[in-house]
Ligand SMILES: Nc1ncnc2c1ncn2[C@@H]1O[C@H](COP(=O)(O)OP(=O)(O)OP(=O)(O)O)[C@@H](O)[C@H]1O
């Protein structure tokens with residue numbers, strides 16, 4: 001069974017502008033990246049999946065439940081969303097209670113919630129900051145806390161809206177490992193990002209959003225070879241692919257590692 | 266004369282014991298584009314705030330050494346004087362946008378009100394900045410109804426409209442789409458051409474390598490190196506500082522493709538050198 005089904009989805013914030021203009025998609029267990037220009041409707045789309053917004057037209061079906069017929073609270077045990085802006089998500093004055101809030105809210109008991117929160121904090125590398133006030137931490141750390149808060153809820157679907165904002169190389173690698181680990185646990189991970197190299201290195205499937213529609217959908221290496229469409233969506237291929245193009249190579253590699261491996265003799 | 270001089274700068278936030286800036290010294294000439302790199306927590310944002318005077322005028326704490334802009338010591342000036350000369354785009358656009366203004370247009374106007382421009386000039390500058398960042402069509406929109414990337418564009422527009430002598434940008438393109446990010450680097454490059462001094466913190470090493478005159482590599486509150494992008498990214502110990510080379514440099518390092526001991530750091534140069542290497546092998 002498909003985990004998420006989207007049928008003819010339309011959405012508008014105001015009368016004068018339609019933001020999503022008819023989206024049909026099916027998500028299965030493949031880890032999926034969503035890329036596209038600023039304002040394309042990516043964040044709006046994942047807020048619809050989470051049930052925070054309801055379709056103006058069409059249906060969003062999450063694990064068999066139509067979001068029109070369920071509240072955000074009903075859906076919360078199934079689908080978790082890490083917000084683009086961590087300040088929209090963080091409101092407790094202690095890191096551990098912040099991360100425990102979600103698990104408690106979906107009905108985990110105190111000791112299980114604590115256990116789950118500590119594990120998630122360890123995953124993001126913040127186990128030493130459990131007693132800090134999130135507001136004293138830097139943007140990159142607040143972003144990692146908001147990731148831990150969702151991971152701790154152990155939902156079947158996890159959505160990350162621009163998780164690599166403000167992250168250095170090491171934290172990006174850490175986030176990549178987290179995504180791969182969640183995937184190996186059988187979860188569906190959907191990630192919005194503007195980091196093309198991160199997409200090439202991490203995701204099986206990539207969707208390109210352009211002005212409220214899905215312009216491309218396919219395996220990541222296929223998507224990154226469609227130069228014309230990428231340009232139209234204000235995107236670029238990953239750096240290794242740019243070098244391949246410039247060298248007029250027959251074969252396009254989308255990651256530095258693949259490029260090196262293929263050319264070593 | 267040097268535009269910015271930092272001398273033996275030391276700083277500790279109140280209530281913590283760590284020196285987040287630990288004896289930092291360097292100089293920047295007028296019209297240079299300086300990239301600052303280093304891992305999370307290295308002290309990049311704090312250093313930026315020390316150049317704007319926010320450290321120590323707003324953020325108190327233990328402070329030693331000096332920061333001079335045009336020969337004037339920032340710690341002995343007042344914030345509003347410095348802000349006419351040095352503009353800063355903060356790391357988090359969600360905190361830069363004041364929220365006290367109803368529209369995108371007013372948000373940009375807010376910064377300009379203190380400069381004493383006539384209405385005409387003010388309108389021109391705002392329109393120009395909004396167009397440059399591709400958000401003119403949202404000028405009557407509430408800033409909080411923008412997407413994340415649009416809000417980041419607004420934060421940059423607000424500073425560019427002020428036309429300060431020095432512009433500091435702390436990870437200004439983290440939420441921009443690839444073309445938008447390239448456009449911001451190009452726009453900033455144009456400002457540099459007009460004599461504006463640019464300091465930019467970025468994790469996008471490919472862009473830093475392409476646009477910076479010099480790169481300041483920071484680690485644990487110290488300056489590790491301050492040199493050209495080729496020299497910085499040819500170092501073999503970058504990993505130790507949580508920094509990775511541009512993708513093109515990584516590829517060339519793997520095949521030991523270099524020229525006079527230096528690896529290429531941009532797409533064009535890497536391509537040239539790979540072609541030459543293939544001819545000889
Ligand atoms: N509350 C709102 N009211 C009106 N318009 C909105 C609101 N929130 C977003 N929009 C508009 O909807 C469009 C899509 O916004 P969305 O946040 O989904 O974009 P996005 O693809 O996530 O962009 P980014 O990459 O910049 O985060 C944008 O043009 C934005 O200005």
Ligand SMILES: Nc1ncnc2c1ncn2[C@@H]1O[C@H](COP(=O)(O)OP(=O)(O)O)[C@@H](O)[C@H]1O
Nearest residue numbers: 138278281285304305306307308309310311312
């Ligand atoms: N307001 C603050 N109070 C106390 N410590 C802070 C504050 N802001 C940053 N720090 C600490 O100072 C160090 C440097 O932070 P920062 O300048 O933000 O680094 P970077 O920008 O390189 O990631 C970090 O250890 C960080 O936790």
Ligand SMILES: [Mg+2]
Nearest residue numbers: 043084412413
């Ligand atoms: Mg968004």
Ligand SMILES: [Mg+2]
Nearest residue numbers: 309310356435
């Ligand atoms: Mg910073």
